[in-house]
Structures are given as C-alpha cells and as structure tokens.
Amino acid sequence: xxxxxxxxxxxxxxxxxxxxxxxxxxxxxxxxxxxxxxxxxxxxxxxxxxxxx
Ligand SMILES: [Zn+2]
Numbered sequence: 581x582x583x584x585x586x587x588x589x590x591x592x593x594x595x596x597x598x599x600x601x602x603x604x605x606x607x608x609x610x611x612x613x614x615x616x617x618x619x620x621x622x623x624x625x626x627x628x629x630x631x632x633x
Contacts, residue, residue, distance in 0.1 A: 587627040588613040 581594045591610035599606065600623060606615045618624040 584625055
C-alpha cells in the first residue's frame, strides 16, 4: 500500500502501487476529491479542480 495525504482535505489516502500511474486519477475516500498523479517517481500528486474541466 502507498499512503499519501489528500491535497484537499489532508486526509490519509491509501492506494495500491499498481493504481499509481502517471497521468491517472485517484479518488480521495474521505472527501471525494480527484487527485491527479503528476509523477510516479518521485510520487507527486495534484488536486484536480472542477474548474479545470
Ligand atoms: Zn480528500
């Protein structure tokens, strides 16, 4: 498991390493925010703002 902190609610989010794919989206279980995987190595995440769409 990979643990990181949601950029939105700062809650702990756990994901499988296989789910961390550059350019893919993860979802925060706590607040439902969509989090973009900016980079796999080193791992970088970015909150996807709804305004971006
Ligand atoms: Zn969150």
